[in-house]
Amino acid sequence: MSFEDLGVAKWLSEALSAMKIHSPTAIQSGCIPKILAGHDCIGGAKTGSGKTIAFAAPMLTQWSEDPFGIFGLILTPTRELALQIAEQFAALGATMNIKICVVVGGEDFVKQTLELQKKPHFVIATPGRLADHILNSGEDTISGLRRVKYLVLDEADRLLSNSFGGDLERCFSVLPPSEKRQTCLFTATITDAVRALKDKPQTKGKPPVFLHEVETVDQVAIPSTLTVNYVFVPSYVKEAYLNSILRLPKYEKSTAVIFVNRTYTAEVLRRTLRKLEFRVASLHSEMPQGERTNSLHRFKAGAARILIATDVASRGLDIPTVELVINFDIPSDPDDFIHRVGRTARAGRKGDAVSIIAEKDVDRIQSIEERINKRMDLLEGIEDDDVIKDSLSETSIAKRESLMDMDREGFGEKRKINKRKHGIDTAHETSGKREKKIKKSKKSGSS
Known part of the structure; x- marks a missing residue:
């Protein structure tokens, strides 16, 4: 079976061949046709099995038919992974004048703001830095996110853990509602939190969530x-x-x-x-x-x-x-x-x-x-x-x-100072809350 047999655009199939990628892997064969058919998708496969192409190929195929604004948003837990995904998208879309913006911490905030305002075709981001832009960069910067067709959570088990909860909510708040976009989750470890998303109530008229695990959990490990x-x-x-x-x-x-x-x-x-x-x-x-x-x-x-x-x-x-x-x-x-x-x-x-x-x-x-x-x-x-x-x-x-x-x-001194500051801030916040409670109880006692 070839990528074109799965429904991938001819130009993209040729780009994959140029990269010496000729035959789809199991995760790609399972997910690409379903995503192209409009399904939300949960894909689970062991590391190194080609999960990036499993979501990049259908996204790029549909983008090339109607290349407007910010077509897709890919969220990932680490800066290095965001940069790697961006490299793969750039390589696959090199012949199509693709525009990509990487939004991660540690890089120039203003430069990222200007890139987002130009509405690149794909934004690849860590949730924390994108949440910062949503809070601080204004409507001109984030308006393109309100029309995205695709949302991808890569390493979904990690993103759906408590440590990313607040930032993810802020990111989701500016995206179209789930019935107006496709959502794809990919991971090497399908946790209960990921699996539970399959059974959520579906929007009327939208295909059901497609869950594709290449093998059983123990074999995937x-x-x-x-x-x-x-x-x-x-x-x-x-x-x-x-x-x-x-x-x-x-x-x-x-x-x-x-x-x-x-x-x-x-x-x-x-x-x-x-x-x-x-x-x-x-x-x-x-x-x-x-x-x-x-x-x-x-x-x-x-x-x-x-x-x-x-x-x-x-x-x-x-x-x-x-x-x-x-x-x-x-x-x-x-x-x-x-x-x-x-x-x-x-x-x-x-x-x-x-x-x-x-x-x-x-x-x-x-x-x-x-x-x-x-x-x-x-x-x-x-x-x-x-x-x-x-x-x-x-x-x-x-x-x-x-x-x-x-x-x-003095290695680590900066971190110690930040921790100390954070501890002081937390202590002030806690004592402030305590004082408010005491005042409140005094008022209610005297009334």
């Missing part, structure tokens, strides 16, 4: 081409074991992503591994957006062999060369583990995932194994005696020097 291993270590020497893993003959030339839970840990590891002469880049929320983008480009271009990242990099990022994912810290949510290891073994390729398990991580690992329906195997080649002999001393020195450098440079 991780690709069959992914090898899942672990090492069990004392927490205070995790860095030394990481050094040994990266120097194993089978991994010494592998492109790797190392996931951590905190920005502070990401910075310690970046500096430590650099002192150990690894080519390293990092990606976390305390970095300015320009640095985040540069790090990602360096990693994609091969200038850095290792990317150290928090979960800002776990969602959707497609870097075909990643051969190894290391969980330096174990995530508390098994779904986060699935998204992390999904950075490798994409689109049928092989990949390895190694988890460094400390004494406090056992319960988390049991939850993860239950969720992925698979037991991890012990990583071969890592012996305690070898780590002590070859790695412990040099890693400890590098880490100690890194911590001293960070302390001298």
